[in-house]
Amino acid sequence: MFKFVAVFALIAYVSGSPIVATPYGLAAPVAAPAVVKTVEYDAHPHYSYTYNVNDALTGDSKSQSESRDGDVVTGQYSLVEADGTRRIVDYTADPVNGFNAVVHKEGAVVKAVAPVAKVVAPVAAPYHAPIAAYHAPIAAAYHAPIAAAYPAAPIVAKTIYG
Numbered sequence: 001m002f003k004f005v006a007v008f009a010l011i012a013y014v015s016g017s018p019i020v021a022t023p024y025g026l027a028a029p030v031a032a033p034a035v036v037k038t039v040e041y042d043a044h045p046h047y048s049y050t051y052n053v054n055d056a057l058t059g060d061s062k063s064q065s066e067s068r069d070g071d072v073v074t075g076q077y078s079l080v081e082a083d084g085t086r087r088i089v090d091y092t093a094d095p096v097n098g099f100n101a102v103v104h105k106e107g108a109v110v111k112a113v114a115p116v117a118k119v120v121a122p123v124a125a126p127y128h129a130p131i132a133a134y135h136a137p138i139a140a141a142y143h144a145p146i147a148a149a150y151p152a153a154p155i156v157a158k159t160i161y162g
Helices: 002-016
Strands: 046-055 060-069 072-080 086-094 098-106
Touching: none
Parallel strands: none
Antiparallel strands: 046 060, 060 072, 072 086, 086 098
16 A cells, blocks of 8 residues: 555656756758769660579469560560460560560360269268257245334443443
8 A cells, every 4th residue: 555655646746846848959950962863864775684484383384585676675475374375475566566466375275174082981970969958047036125123222321330
């Protein structure tokens, strides 16, 4: 009990003390110097890249190659689709004709046949647990307490000093 009184007394003392604001010094605003970069412009851009993915674990197989010479972009990408065929897309893009793509498919469609499951053992009959019967207890009737009359206590009591 004493600990609570001591803690609350400390809280009351601290909350009643005056708050003295300490003045802050004015600081000059700090601004980073502006960095001016000149953006190099290539009037005749040129690049070329190629990549291949052949993942035996997941079966993922795809490739892409693209090259750019000025405003003319040519490329090809291929991938193996879910039905086993390989889709090959050859594309070109230039300012005169826009974007054009030609799609080829290679390989026959291989349909995967699901294996037929054979029943080895007979299926057991389902088990249903017995339903337990529940009977609510009978509530006891409520009876109000009986008031009993008692004689009043005497106002003055006789004391014996010995």
